[in-house]
Amino acid sequence: MASVTSDYDYSTAIDFTIEEGLCNLDPNPMEVITQTYIHSIICAFGLIGNALVILTYVFYKRTKTMTDVYLYNVAVADLIFVVALPFIIYNEQHSWLMGSVACKILRSAYSINLYSGMLLLACISGDRYIAIVQARKSFGARARSLTYSRLICSAVWVFAVALTLPTLLYTERFEEKSLEAQTTNVMCQMSFSKTETAKLMKVVVPSLQIAIGFLLPLLVMVFCYSSIVCTLLRAQSTQRQKAVRVILAVVVVFIMCHLPYNVTLLSHTLSLFKERSCEAEKIKLQVLAVSRSIAYFHCCLNPILYAFIGVRFRSHFKQIILDLWCFSKKYIYTARSSRAPSDICITGRMSSDGSNNMTSFSA
Structure with a gap:
């Protein structure tokens, strides 16, 4: 999630002049x-990874620190992203079968969670900066309280909603005739009644996504993690090399996933009102689609980079797998036999206060 993409489908409604006349920009069947x-794989892995993160925080780990609150909200944003994505893709490929309300809700939810996810990643880097670089200053502990973290997360979600207002207001369900076949497609896209509004929104929407959804989080992450790396390199710690490698992985993965798409989106936005050939436009849209899929993939990597890489979180994750196996084993015994064994499985789930509570699942 979370990743940022354009809410506007440039392949079907662009104000530009094609040298050869009419140009069919629809993607080929292959x-x-x-x-x-590709999107099915992204949805599957993103759903599993982020659902496990949420499950861990709800039933096992609890949100005890500021980072926990951020990670939980990132997982929620990514989860809503991967849940909304299949509906949008399916309706775009098979004509929009859902109503106008679903059209607005899905597109808006899609955009809200993309913005919130990216900004929350910047908040995580800021929290780690305060915890490590500013650890000795008095305001550090106060700035990292759970109350502040919840207020910041609330502000991020409200800000994401505000940034999504153009999508909510201008996204409509409408019919469009095909250029080649004598058919009518039902679309769910941003639609404008005035040319001036269309030109403005076609620049404002992608510009906001590039500036706030990519550049702002990138600058915050680069500054915070650079300061953290310098602090760790000065410290005499046996774990500093591993911590530095993790930080570098977080930044490199973020850049590799989102830089290609945002560069392509910027290039496409700058050329919206220029004359270009039909073939060049098709190639640019293909590059945009490929880079967009790479950006989507970041929502699958967030649970690994930010959650599962921690030792404590991995222990909770292993406990989830063990408990699920125990429940499934109990279900099988109950289904096959009227008399289940007295002790099917024993697990050691960690309670919210950190104590080890032995839980027995028996018939």
């Missing part, structure tokens, strides 16, 4: 099939 498989 591209549609390939993107469907």
Whole structure:
């Protein structure tokens, strides 16, 4: 999630002049099939990873620190992203079968969670900066309280909603005639009644996504993590090399996932009102689609980079797997036999206060 993409489908409604006349920018069937498989994989892994993070915080770990609150909200944002994505993709490929209300809700929820997810990643880097670089200053502990973290998360979600207002207001369900076939497609896209509004929104929406959804989090992450690396290198710690490698992995993965798409989106936005050939436009849209899928993949990596890499979180994750196995084993015994064994499985779930509570699942 979370990753930022454009809410506007440039392949179907762009104000530009094609040198050869009418130009069909619809993707070919092979591209549609390939993107469907890729997005299915992203949705599956993103759903599993982020659901496990949320499950861990709700039933096992609890949110005890500021970072925990941020990680939980990032997982929620990514989860809503991967849940909304299949509905949007399916309706775009098979004509929009859902109503106008679903059109607005899905597009808006999609955008809200993309913005909130990216900004929350910047908050995580800021929290780690305060915890490590500013650890000796008096305001550090106060700035990292749970109350502050919840207020910051609330502000992030409200800000994300405000940034999504153009999508909510201008996204409509409408019919469009195909250029080649004599058919009518039902679309769910941003639609404008005035040319001036269309030109403004076609620049404002992607510009906001690039500036706030990519550049701002990137600058915050680079500054915070650079300061953290310098602090760790000065410290005499046996764990500093591992910590530095993790930080570098977080920044490199973020850049590799989002830089190609945002560069392509910026190039496409700058050329919106220029004359260009049909073939060049098709190639640019193909590059945009590929880079967008790479950006989507970041929501699958967030649980690994920010949660599962921690020792304590991994222990909770292993406990979830063990408990699920125990429940499944109990279900099998109950289904196959009227008399289940007295002691099917014993697990050691960590309680919210950190004590080891032995829990027995028996018939």
